Amino acid sequence: MAMGATTPEPQSSSQAIDGEAFKHVADTLVTEAGITPMLHRMFVAPIMEGNTIKGVITESKAGREAILAGRVVDATGDADVAYRAGARTRKTPLEEMIAVSVMFSMSGVNKKRFIEHVKANPATYHDWNYGEWSVETSGKEDEMFSPFLKKPFDQARASGLIPDGLSTIGGTWGAIYDEGDLTYLNLVHLPGLDGTKPEDLTRGEMEGRRQALMAVEALKQFNPGCEEAKLRNFGMTLGVRDTRKIDAHYNMTAQDVREQGRFDDSIGIFPEFLDGYGILILPTTGRYFQLPYRTLLPQGVNNLIVAGRITGGDKDSHTATRNMMCCAVTGQGAGVAAAVSVLHKKPLETLNIGLLQKELKRQAARID
Numbered sequence: 001m002a003m004g005a006t007t008p009e010p011q012s013s014s015q016a017i018d019g020e021a022f023k024h025v026a027d028t029l030v031t032e033a034g035i036t037p038m039l040h041r042m043f044v045a046p047i048m049e050g051n052t053i054k055g056v057i058t059e060s061k062a063g064r065e066a067i068l069a070g071r072v073v074d075a076t077g078d079a080d081v082a083y084r085a086g087a088r089t090r091k092t093p094l095e096e097m098i099a100v101s102v103m104f105s106m107s108g109v110n111k112k113r114f115i116e117h118v119k120a121n122p123a124t125y126h127d128w129n130y131g132e133w134s135v136e137t138s139g140k141e142d143e144m145f146s147p148f149l150k151k152p153f154d155q156a157r158a159s160g161l162i163p164d165g166l167s168t169i170g171g172t173w174g175a176i177y178d179e180g181d182l183t184y185l186n187l188v189h190l191p192g193l194d195g196t197k198p199e200d201l202t203r204g205e206m207e208g209r210r211q212a213l214m215a216v217e218a219l220k221q222f223n224p225g226c227e228e229a230k231l232r233n234f235g236m237t238l239g240v241r242d243t244r245k246i247d248a249h250y251n252m253t254a255q256d257v258r259e260q261g262r263f264d265d266s267i268g269i270f271p272e273f274l275d276g277y278g279i280l281i282l283p284t285t286g287r288y289f290q291l292p293y294r295t296l297l298p299q300g301v302n303n304l305i306v307a308g309r310i311t312g313g314d315k316d317s318h319t320a321t322r323n324m325m326c327c328a329v330t331g332q333g334a335g336v337a338a339a340v341s342v343l344h345k346k347p348l349e350t351l352n353i354g355l356l357q358k359e360l361k362r363q364a365a366r367i368d
């Protein structure tokens with residue numbers, strides 16, 4: 001907010017990140033923290049000594065490089081490092097994996113007309129039951145406003161603009177600006193694709209862009225306020241929600257994320273916020289669970305810790321731990337653990353949890 005990189009979020013008193021401006025915010029945070037940024041390098045292989053990871057091999061336009069490291073943090077979203085280092089990982093079966101999305105934004109929207117139409121046709125989270133999808137809520141969500149768009153796509157199907165069989169176009173909008181930008185259009189969902197397979201990524205990205213353009217045309221024709229609008233941009237990458245997760249020293253369970261799990265080795269907390277596999281529970285009650293340090297530690301590989309959506313857990317727990325702010329919690333936990341481990345010359349596997357928690361608290365992280 002201080003850097004002008006947010007805008008009001010339509011369904012709460014929160015601020016939404018401006019994804020473009022946030023790139024500069026992130027650059028600034030990295031620079032201020034004294035991190036050596038190394039963009040434009042792809043991790044391709046681990047450097048192993050037995051079961052211990054000692055660094056990574058990267059490829060870039062400059063060729064192949066070896067980067068040795070005191071500790072390695074895998075935050076690839078796909079557990080690329082853990083998987084290649086030989087750690088046990090698992091994937092949800094392809095037919096159950098959460099769909100991938102091509103996100104996009106539009107410009108030239110008449111905000112006044114758009115918002116008037118939203119107010120005249122308020123959608124709720126109950127409306128997420130559509131096409132082949134159904135959603136289980138805790139009940140309270142059914143009455144809550146959702147920035148949800150479905151009707152224009154039903155009309156587009158009826159008019160022949162969108163093929164009859166294509167029932168997956170529909171979803172949420174994120175923010176609308178006075179200047180006419182309508183952002184984070186999360187409307188295109190492609191099931192049955194595995195984000196660790198380049199051929200699936202290729203197919204998803206191209207098919208997703210094709211469907212996004214159909215959605216743009218449907219909004220122009222059938223959603224008041226969008227008549228003069230146009231595509232502003234596609235997301236920088238295909239949006240992948242669900243691939244490998246590590247088999248950790250502790251794997252989170254549905255019970256943990258639904259019933260306020262508590263752990264002695266907590267590295268942070270996250271509210272009861274579940275979204276995925278047909279479950280939707282929003283964080284409105286104050287209920288929360290703790291995240292144990294052990295969920296960041298892969299089995300079978302030493303010196304490696306993970307953060308983000310790849311932490312250990314079952315299918316239902318992924319609906320909570322994949323959420324962005326939970327990824328921020330495990331990111332801070334993993335980064336601080338790696339630093340404390342180096343500082344005190346203790347392996348990650350036998351780290352003194354008290355020292356880790358003390359440093360997290362010093363950084364104002366809430367762990368209980």
Ligand SMILES: Cc1cc2nc3c(=O)[nH]c(=O)nc-3n(C[C@H](O)[C@H](O)[C@H](O)COP(=O)(O)OP(=O)(O)OC[C@H]3O[C@@H](n4cnc5c(N)ncnc54)[C@H](O)[C@@H]3O)c2cc1C
Binds near residue numbers: 041101239
């Ligand atoms: C379309 C979509 C909508 C979503 N909406 C919401 C929402 O409304 N609210 C919410 O809380 N969550 C939402 N999520 C979920 C959430 O955004 C993700 O689960 C979360 O951002 C994952 O964070 P991560 O750090 O684990 O992985 P990522 O954010 O994917 O980061 C991984 C990084 O590693 C890099 N990388 C990967 N492999 C390599 C490699 N081999 N070498 C070098 N770099 C590599 C990638 O380029 C990337 O920068 C959404 C997800 C999607 C796809």
